[in-house]
Structures are given as structure tokens and as C-alpha cells.
Amino acid sequence: MKAASCLPAQPPVDELGQLFHRLLQEHQSVFHELHRQQMLVGQIGRRLAAVLRAGHTLLFFGNGGSAADCQHLAAELSGRFQRERRPLAAVALTTDSSVLTCVANDYGYDEVFARQVAALGRPGDCAIGISTSGQSRNVLRALAVARAAGLHTVGLTGRDGGYMPSFCDQCIVVPHEDTARIQEAHIFIGHTLCAQIEYCLGLAAPQPAAGC
Numbered sequence: 001m002k003a004a005s006c007l008p009a010q011p012p013v014d015e016l017g018q019l020f021h022r023l024l025q026e027h028q029s030v031f032h033e034l035h036r037q038q039m040l041v042g043q044i045g046r047r048l049a050a051v052l053r054a055g056h057t058l059l060f061f062g063n064g065g066s067a068a069d070c071q072h073l074a075a076e077l078s079g080r081f082q083r084e085r086r087p088l089a090a091v092a093l094t095t096d097s098s099v100l101t102c103v104a105n106d107y108g109y110d111e112v113f114a115r116q117v118a119a120l121g122r123p124g125d126c127a128i129g130i131s132t133s134g135q136s137r138n139v140l141r142a143l144a145v146a147r148a149a150g151l152h153t154v155g156l157t158g159r160d161g162g163y164m165p166s167f168c169d170q171c172i173v174v175p176h177e178d179t180a181r182i183q184e185a186h187i188f189i190g191h192t193l194c195a196q197i198e199y200c201l202g203l204a205a206p207q208p209a210a211g212c
């Protein structure tokens with residue numbers, strides 16, 4: 001075990017304070033931008049609710065931190081979010097290491113999500129790709145396969161959107177350069193979508209969302 005004397009004598013209060021100050025400013029500008037896009041968030045939430053109401057499935061996919069977001073959001077829906085209610089059909093395509101390693105090894109990493117979408121996706125389902133850069137080829141490939149198979153396609157992305165908007169029926173771009181800030185905005189959007197799904201399906205206490 002490391003001796004306590006290895007720790008700095010004083011916590012770097014000024015640096016931490018500056019960091020928090022900068023993060024607050026960055027979050028303020030990101031959330032200001034999301035506020036501008038709230039109509040789009042509402043439209044996507046209503047569309048996802050309609051997909052689920054019709055007995056279809058949401059398929060989530062992304063890399064790294066976005067893979068974690070996919071699992072997080074699929075769990076909110078198939079497991080539990082804010083209310084006791086029936087489980088909803090949502091799955092993350094990022095979790096089965098046997099499928100991921102088989103497909104990457106035999107067909108290439110670009111195919112790891114596309115092949116699962118081809119195997120599992122049905123017309124009327126919704127494919128949700130998450131990529132902070134909008135440049136990840138495996139995410140773009142899966143969206144292309146989904147669209148060709150008659151799935152609705154939704155993207156969460158960042159920076160200038162990369163190629164994502166042209167692969168998606170509905171796409172939210174978080175116009176920030178820092179991957180961490182984009183991911184934080186994505187999980188905020190994801191939670192908002194979960195709340196709206198529960199509201200639209202009559203599964204939660206009222207929240208301000210019209211026209212479900």
C-alpha cells in the first residue's frame with residue numbers, strides 16, 4: 001500500500017476550481033444548444049415510443065464510451081427507468097464478445113454491428129447509432145444496413161456530425177469538439193428519450209411532451 005506521504009500535501013484547489021468553472025461553461029453552451037434542438041429530441045422520443053408500441057425493437061450500437069451508453073440505455077428500457085412498467089424491447093449490440101470477435105475476425109471490424117443488424121433487425125424496428133465523431137465505419141455500416149432492411153434510423157453524434165446525418169432518418173448533433181462533453185450530452189439526451197418513451201406509452205408521471 002502507498003504511504004500517505006505520497007499524496008500531495010494540499011489538494012490543488014485552484015486547478016480543481018478552474019476545471020469546474022471551465023466544465024460549467026462548456027456544459028452551459030452544450031445544454032443551450034440542446035435546448036435549441038428540443039423539438040427534434042421530442043420527435044425522436046415520440047417515434048421510439050411508436051416503434052415500441054407497435055411491438056418492434058430498438059437496436060443500439062456504438063464504440064468505447066458510446067458502447068457503454070448503448071448498454072446503459074437498453075437497460076433503462078428492458079430493465080427499469082423511472083417507473084414500474086412492462087419491459088420494453090431494447091438491446092445493445094455491443095455486449096456479446098463471441099459475436100463481436102467472430103464477426104471482427106472473419107469479416108472485419110466494420111461489420112460487427114452491421115451483421116447483427118442484418119441478423120436481428122426487422123422492418124419497423126429502430127437502429128440507434130451513437131458516434132461522437134460521426135466517422136466510425138462500423139456504426140455507419142450498421143445504419144446503412146438498417147435503412148436498407150426497412151428499419152428507422154436514429155443517430156446521436158457530435159462535432160460537425162461527420163457522415164451520420166446522411167445515414168439517419170433523425171440525427172442529433174452535439175456541436176462540441178470534446179468527446180467527453182459530447183458523451184455527457186448523449187447520455188442526457190438518452191435519459192430524456194427514456195422519460196419521453198415512458199410518458200408516451202402511459203407508463204410514467206406526466207412530463208411536458210405534447211402530441212404523442
Ligand SMILES: O=C(CO)[C@@H](O)[C@H](O)[C@H](O)[C@H](O)COP(=O)(O)O
Nearest residue numbers: 063064065066131132133136179180
Ligand atoms: O469514451 C471514450 C473517450 O471519452 C472512448 O472510449 C471513445 O468512445 C472511443 O475512442 C471510440 O472509439 C470513439 O468512437 P466514436 O465516438 O468517434 O464513434
Ligand SMILES: [Zn+2]
Nearest residue numbers: 065179180183
Ligand atoms: Zn468517455
